[in-house]
Amino acid sequence: MPDSLTPLLACPRCDKALDLVPTGHRCAGCQVDFPSIGGIPWLFADPGTALGEWRGRLNFAIQKLDHDAAEITSALKAKDIHKLTRTRLLRLRSVTRDDASRLRNLLEPLEISSLESNYATYLALRTRLPSDQGLTTYYANVHRDWAWGMEENEASATSVVDALGHARAGKTLVLGAGAGRLAYDFHMRAHPDLTVAMDFNPLLTLVAKRVMQGDSIELYEFPIAPERMEDEGVLRTLKAEAPVRDGFFFVLADALRPPFITQSFDTVVTPWLIDILPEDFVVLARRINRLLQLGGRWINFGSLTFNTANPALRYTVNECMAILEECGFENTRLVEATIPYMCSPASRHCRRESVLTWTAEKKKKAERPPRHEALPDWLVKGEEPVPALSSFQAQALSTRVYAFIMSLIDGKRSLTDIANLMVEQRLMNENEAEPAIRSFLIRMYEDSQRSSRY
Numbered sequence: 001m002p003d004s005l006t007p008l009l010a011c012p013r014c015d016k017a018l019d020l021v022p023t024g025h026r027c028a029g030c031q032v033d034f035p036s037i038g039g040i041p042w043l044f045a046d047p048g049t050a051l052g053e054w055r056g057r058l059n060f061a062i063q064k065l066d067h068d069a070a071e072i073t074s075a076l077k078a079k080d081i082h083k084l085t086r087t088r089l090l091r092l093r094s095v096t097r098d099d100a101s102r103l104r105n106l107l108e109p110l111e112i113s114s115l116e117s118n119y120a121t122y123l124a125l126r127t128r129l130p131s132d133q134g135l136t137t138y139y140a141n142v143h144r145d146w147a148w149g150m151e152e153n154e155a156s157a158t159s160v161v162d163a164l165g166h167a168r169a170g171k172t173l174v175l176g177a178g179a180g181r182l183a184y185d186f187h188m189r190a191h192p193d194l195t196v197a198m199d200f201n202p203l204l205t206l207v208a209k210r211v212m213q214g215d216s217i218e219l220y221e222f223p224i225a226p227e228r229m230e231d232e233g234v235l236r237t238l239k240a241e242a243p244v245r246d247g248f249f250f251v252l253a254d255a256l257r258p259p260f261i262t263q264s265f266d267t268v269v270t271p272w273l274i275d276i277l278p279e280d281f282v283v284l285a286r287r288i289n290r291l292l293q294l295g296g297r298w299i300n301f302g303s304l305t306f307n308t309a310n311p312a313l314r315y316t317v318n319e320c321m322a323i324l325e326e327c328g329f330e331n332t333r334l335v336e337a338t339i340p341y342m343c344s345p346a347s348r349h350c351r352r353e354s355v356l357t358w359t360a361e362k363k364k365k366a367e368r369p370p371r372h373e374a375l376p377d378w379l380v381k382g383e384e385p386v387p388a389l390s391s392f393q394a395q396a397l398s399t400r401v402y403a404f405i406m407s408l409i410d411g412k413r414s415l416t417d418i419a420n421l422m423v424e425q426r427l428m429n430e431n432e433a434e435p436a437i438r439s440f441l442i443r444m445y446e447d448s449q450r451s452s453r454y
Ligand SMILES: C[S@@+](CC[C@H](N)C(=O)[O-])C[C@H]1O[C@@H](n2cnc3c(N)ncnc32)[C@H](O)[C@@H]1O
Pocket: 138, 141, 175, 176, 177, 178, 179, 180, 182, 198, 199, 200, 201, 204, 253, 254, 255, 256, 271, 272, 273, 276, 277
């Protein structure tokens, strides 16, 4: 069968075309091999580092489920536990364990079973591993897309297909496709020549691929606000109405380094993506311009809540419209609608979102966007010395104090004993030690009492 995906693919490091090789793809210029994970091209600029990082995130998430099950076991040991509570906890422990085992199976292509770090190590390294894009960040999307989200999925698909108007979708790229429902609906209804669904989360993409090839997958949903006891872990069957038609491809890669030959697509769709990317919208608009052929269109769908500390980059819709024009787009059409969002039937929590859909035609080439540099070389390559940044030194000191206080907790010492030891060690004076240790322990205690599932 001819491979219609490879001619579209470019090296995320140098932008040159990639060759198809038995193990995946290869950039002859950079001499880098890009593997295929579960049959999906893995096209991150540094494929080994990205694989290591995602394996860590996924392994952490599964270990977290094991840890949750162990916590339930301790809770069950309480003497005066209510009969109904016991029933609920026994059920929750069983579904939590079952979910961990189902996820392990699903994620087999990532070979995470070879990892050995334990839960505490991952927790300590949390600053980067699960951060804001862990395994379960968009886990609810899987259930919305393939189990209960008919109304929401229909509203999204209608908005995006309508945005196409009378134009031919041609070659279509869906960036940040997640669990894939919108990309699937677009492919089935708008009949593009081909659709590439790209995301950087392997769990969502592996689920999407399995479901679209006609498999049913069973995974638990853990709603934000379960309505009843049996809603705390609902086994859902994820299934598509029909296998996806030919011409649908998955790619795992970073949207900030999209691994595609310039001007390969007639349509680029960005559903619920632009405002969560850590990149100035101006640069992103240029990046999308580069992916499109002249006359092609960008369909953007979703909210507009730019998630950045810099207030200047939290653009409103008027600013976005002006930026689109400055970045080579014209004939922009904008539609606003209010739709339900993440309204699981098992949850008391449900949102309504006022979403924007715009279609903007590429009329001119935009200025070339800079190559996105996510992390410095000492982090990516791992061979250069780690710089002794002043913030690292400050953190090292506070970590030592933290470790010291934690080491004093032995089940015998009181808060006052610990404060006295801090004074003896000359880490604090008499006046400040006791209140400071109390505040610290209150925070640790409150953290220990908080549910960490969501
Ligand atoms: C809010 S979700 C939307 C998912 C899907 N488009 C939908 O409408 O349900 C954002 C998606 O973007 C993906 N994503 C976030 N940053 C990304 C990046 N830098 N590269 C690729 N995908 C990214 C996430 O994994 C997630 O699937």
